[in-house]
Amino acid sequence: MTDSITDANDQQKTQEETEYTPQIPVGVWRLWTYLYRWRAWWWCWLYVPFTTLVLMILLSPYLMTNRMAARAGVTVWDPKVLFVLSDGGYLDRAMPFVGWTIVIYTTIYLYYFMPVVLSRRNRRETLEMFIVFQSMCVTSWVAYGIFLICPAHVDLRDQVISGGGLDSWTEGWYHTFWDLDRPYNAWPSLHVAQTFLVVVAVEHWWRVRGKHVMMTVLWIAWAALVVSTMTTKQHFVWDVGTGLLLGLIGWYFLQRPGLQRLSKQLENDDPERTW
DSSP: OHHHHHHHHHHHHHHHHHHHSOOOOTTSOGGGHHHHHHHHHHHHHHHHHHHHHHHHHHHTHHHHHHHHHHHHTOOSOOGGGGSBOTTSOBHHHHSOOOGGGHHHHHTHHHHHHHHHHHSOSSHHHHHHHHHHHHHHHHHHHHHHHHHHHSOOOOTTHHHHHHTTTTSSTTHHHHHHHHHHOOSOOOSSOHHHHHHHHHHHHHHHHHHHHTOHHHHHHHHHHHHHHHHHHHHTTSSOHHHHHHHHHHHHHHIIIIIHHHHHHHHHHTTTSOTTOOO
């Protein structure tokens, strides 16, 4: 009798675990399985910050590579030399310093939250969100390697000082970023690459919902963020171009095929299905 009860309990437990464990489609990393489960336990109020925290942990090697490059203090190649004006000056130094755009520059942190906040809580869009995270991680890891192999010193911060950036309400903003970011995170710009992948993903979701006006606003905000990387003297023009190129490569070779592959696997899936 006891054995029968034990067998029944084990069978019930196995059945519950089978039903509870989500089926991970091909191309989605297995580590996201845990977030599937935690989503059901914590729902939105804790799921959003925790999922974003996992993304930030995966992106955290940036701090190590940035400090390693800064400690070495080596510039393999100076991106400024690519854009020389007729008077012999550099385009990067000719571009104006606009102190208040540090606020726009800081909005990059909002983009890390966007995929988990703006994707619906159904199975399809949550899986798509994980694919977006994966493309952000892989492209960022490629950039970290470039920071180490071909470091470049962003020697533009003196213009922040001469432009009065440390003599107004923006002083704390710049000091915070300078403490976090050593000036050896030149190219490619992750501000551009990472946020591009996020905006393209949000466009994918919002297009279906007909939110065209909001999408236009988001693209304008993203363009302002890109410009702010130069007006805050955090990046060279070359950094922005290579950052966009990296983002396009990540979208074309990782994010887009990942979403297409997922769409085929979930062809007959209920769009409102949850875990």
